[in-house]
Amino acid sequence: MKSQFFLDKNITFLNHGSFGACPKPVFEEYQRLQLELETEPVYFMQKSLVGYLKTARERLSKFIGCDATDLFFTPNPTFAINIVMRSLKLQPGDEILTTNHEYGAMDRTWNFYCKKSGAKYIRQNISLPIVSKEQILEEFWKGYNSKTKVIFINQISSATALIFPVKEICDKAQELGLITIVDGAHVPGHIDLNIQDLNPDYYTGTLHKWMLAPKGSSFLYVKKEFQNDLEPLVVSWGYESDAPGESQFLDYHQYQGTNDVSAYLCTPKVIDFLSENNWTEKSRACKQIVLDNYQRFCDLLNTKPICPITTAFLGQMASVPVRTKKPAELKELLYDKYKIQIPVMPINGEIYLRYSINAYNSQEDLDVLYKALQDIIATTDLIEV
Known part of the structure; x- marks a missing residue:
């Protein structure tokens, strides 16, 4: 499905939730x-x-x-x-x-x-x-x-x-x-x-x-x-x-x-x-990727899920708690160095890393994010674990 979208192939795009992405047809x-x-x-x-x-x-x-x-x-x-x-x-x-x-x-x-x-x-x-x-x-x-x-x-x-x-x-x-x-x-x-x-x-x-x-x-x-x-x-x-x-x-x-x-x-x-691209099934597969990875990212960041990891509470995006005093700098680093488009969102005194998954995404995109976070944790003080 990635070829159906204009998205920059050099960017790992995990932010469909903000402004969407329009397919070529x-x-x-x-x-x-x-x-x-x-x-x-x-x-x-x-x-x-x-x-x-x-x-x-x-x-x-x-x-x-x-x-x-x-x-x-x-x-x-x-x-x-x-x-x-x-x-x-x-x-x-x-x-x-x-x-x-x-x-x-x-x-x-x-x-x-x-x-x-x-x-x-x-x-x-x-x-x-x-x-x-x-x-x-x-x-x-x-x-x-x-x-x-x-x-x-x-x-x-x-x-x-x-x-x-x-x-x-x-x-x-x-x-x-x-x-x-x-x-x-x-x-x-x-x-x-x-x-x-x-x-x-x-x-x-x-x-x-x-x-x-x-x-x-x-x-x-x-x-x-x-x-x-x-x-x-x-x-x-x-x-x-x-x-x-x-x-x-x-x-x-x-x-x-x-x-x-x-x-x-x-x-x-x-x-x-x-309809032509069986989006109901594609959406279901995307939701499964969201669920399969949520606990994994919480474990990496040493935080806990904010809800039961089920489709009753999560769709095609999930917000992972992250402890950082510099959310804007974290977002910029993820984009500038690792070429990952993902929001780092503050609300009610907490910070969340929100990943979105659509049909043009794959498990590999989340693996790229995971490795980038591992590197940031090991080499900077932006994330507290």
Whole structure:
């Protein structure tokens, strides 16, 4: 599969989780659409685009388990959550319950909103190591009280790479009458996703990570009862449109002026590529490599796993605790000297070395990492063991 990607052959690439990687057939479709746009931009923007977007939404909706009229494309999940955030009508003192494992950009988004609204962002501690799903649920709901109005949670955390029991959290939140917002940036194409089964009020996911789309392709799903409450982040021609489309929801959010949305339009090609290359089986093999190597790296670094080493908690990436006082220097050394692209991620006072495995990776890539860490431990003081 490595030949299907443009990735630099001189780099051991273990960081798919950050920005993904686009296969050549999908990228060729991306460029074809861009060329079509440039060949006749007026016709493309005024005639072709609406149909292309509808087809892309329909294909995506079947892939993620929801109705095609309940989602629209966004450049990234941060953009999507900003839309949701600005449409909430919380009062001073109302609380948004989340965990201390959320993505940094999301924490900043909610902190911004809380300064404006007077609401409070409650980062409930989920302690490590995780021992069970029940532990996560028990610790999470300790943050709930009568002031809680919104639940915000990532389905797979970025820094710690943990899979959270979002289905159980959404079910209880619905019973309590809470608004549920799920950040599924790492989910589509990575683990099974059926949005109707999860039953959140809002769900955002990324296509340019594990689904392999070109950069800048994500979506926001909104349950029908909340769609008319959602204000456009950018007001454009769809607002109070002279030629209304199939729904106000799509009019307000689907088209926001001149913009190259070719990445969105590649969605059918993306899904075809995954199907033609038996991606479910490839993903399963990648997950097995992740599991097979996790304890090995913990042993090398003299640290302990942060969760049970099973697919209940780990997908195609894993975060290994590493004791270092210089995470930025460690990351730079791994890249500059050993040609390994891998994040060294700080969160909650701890540091994690997070490796991602996709179909273009092999056991040999992790062996390269292992040998590099052995050398760093033997020759520098960057890692404490």
